[in-house]
Amino acid sequence: SQTIHQWPATLVQPVGSPLSLECTVEGTSNPNLYWYRQAAGRGLQLLFYSVGIGQISSEVPQNLSASRPQDRQFILSSKKLLLSDSGFYLCAWTFVRTSGSGNTIYFGEGSWLTVV
Amino acid sequence: GENVEQHPSTLSVQEGDSAVIKCTYSDSASNYFPWYKQELGKRPQLIIDIRSNVGEKKDQRIAVTLNKTAKHFSLHITETQPEDSAVYFCAASPVYSGGGADGLTFGKGTHLIIQP
Numbered sequence: 143s144q145t146i147h148q149w150p151a152t153l154v155q156p157v158g159s160p161l162s163l164e165c166t167v168e169g170t171s172n173p174n175l176y177w178y179r180q181a182a183g184r185g186l187q188l189l190f191y192s193v194g195i196g197q198i199s200s201e202v203p204q205n206l207s208a209s210r211p212q213d214r215q216f217i218l219s220s221k222k223l224l225l226s227d228s229g230f231y232l233c234a235w236t237f238v239r240t241s242g243s244g245n246t247i248y249f250g251e252g253s254w255l256t257v258v
Numbered sequence: 259g260e261n262v263e264q265h266p267s268t269l270s271v272q273e274g275d276s277a278v279i280k281c282t283y284s285d286s287a288s289n290y291f292p293w294y295k296q297e298l299g300k301r302p303q304l305i306i307d308i309r310s311n312v313g314e315k316k317d318q319r320i321a322v323t324l325n326k327t328a329k330h331f332s333l334h335i336t337e338t339q340p341e342d343s344a345v346y347f348c349a350a351s352p353v354y355s356g357g358g359a360d361g362l363t364f365g366k367g368t369h370l371i372i373q374p
């Protein structure tokens with residue numbers, strides 16, 4: 143079966159410091175990978191998605207970036223955090239769609255980021 | 259692109275009563291409609307989904323109905339229990355056009371409160 147893990151689970155970072163969140167998927171190959179952000183009490187905002195190694199698409203312009211150095215690894219980074227970057231970050235994956243019908247998206251455990 | 263509206267944003271019901279959450283979507287080509295439950299501080303998890311060739315689907319106390327003509331779908335929870343308290347998200351997935359990630363468009367969520 144497939145599993146997804148992300149870490150760290152929680153972190154408190156000062157404004158202007160760098161960020162690195164990591165996510166890995168096991169039990170499948172060539173998944174579609176996603177980073178979502180959820181502000182407190184809010185909905186799910188898609189930040190980045192990737193359909194393959196080195197292929198990153200950004201949905202929202204910001205000071206965050208994403209990378210996919212390996213097939214099942216997805217990293218969210220920032221060089222300088224802002225207060226507004228605080229939130230709950232979720233990595234997710236889907237199977238590659240091979241037909242016209244959509245696929246279920248599976249979320250990692252999430253990472254709570256507090257920028258102080 | 260797809261737009262998903264979800265109502266209500268907050269729903270409070272007495273334990274044992276039924277709860278109904280409604281979503282509308284804009285893209286008539288969307289064909290996959292999952293529902294996620296997110297408990298406080300945890301990841302969203304799939305609870306039920308429906309594809310466009312089906313009008314209703316049930317799983318014990320939860321059911322989802324789809325009206326493709328009106329472009330709306332609903333989540334029904336019967337005999338609500340305290341553990342049903344959570345935020346519920348609906349989503350819609352358009353027909354795959356190839357070349358990109360398998361995007362789900364989420365509603366903004368409904369906070370369901372079960373009153374004892």
